[in-house]
Amino acid sequence: MRYRNLAIWKRSRGLSISVYKYSLKIRDFGFKDQLTRSALSVPSNIAEGFEKNYTKEKTRFLSISKGSLGEFATQVDIGVEVGFIEKSIGNKWMQEAEELSKMIGKLIQIIKS
Numbered sequence: 001m002r003y004r005n006l007a008i009w010k011r012s013r014g015l016s017i018s019v020y021k022y023s024l025k026i027r028d029f030g031f032k033d034q035l036t037r038s039a040l041s042v043p044s045n046i047a048e049g050f051e052k053n054y055t056k057e058k059t060r061f062l063s064i065s066k067g068s069l070g071e072f073a074t075q076v077d078i079g080v081e082v083g084f085i086e087k088s089i090g091n092k093w094m095q096e097a098e099e100l101s102k103m104i105g106k107l108i109q110i111i112k113s
Contacts (some may be wrong), residue, residue, distance in 0.1 A: 003050035008103045012042040012065070015096050019072075026084050035075045041068035042100065059108050066104045073097040 003009045019039040026032040042065050049061025073094050080090035 003047045006046065006050070006107075008100060008107060009043050009046045009050075011096070011103075012046060012100055015093065015100070016040050016043055019093070022085070022089060026079075028084060031075070031079065031084055035072070035079065038068050038072040038075060041065065042072070046104075055111055058111055062104050062108050062111070066101055066108075069097045069101045069104070 016036075016039040020036055023032045023036050026035070045061045045065035045068065049058045049065070052058050052061065076085060076090045076093045076097070079085035080087050085093075
């Protein structure tokens with residue numbers, strides 16, 4: 001299965017692009033850097049995992065991607081609270097992160113079985 005065909009890769013790629021575009025207005029470099037790195041890590045690790053030959057490697061990179069979603073959601077939550085991110089955008093991103101995390105969890109189960 002090619003990673004580019006996966007709905008989860010397409011959605012996480014879209015989320016990452018959205019974050020990068022929005023982050024242009026964030027002036028705190030450290031926060032912006034951390035936020036964009038965690039968002040970019042999700043589709044990147046999905047792609048890397050699906051380029052691996054072994055189940056254990058695939059699931060390891062998917063797990064890293066899932067962890068990056070938790071990191072991203074935490075950063076978004078804090079970004080909303082400190083005024084770096086508009087609440088409506090933050091809520092949308094956190095909801096997408098939660099849905100993607102569930103999708104990755106299911107995909108890991110499928111690959112392991």
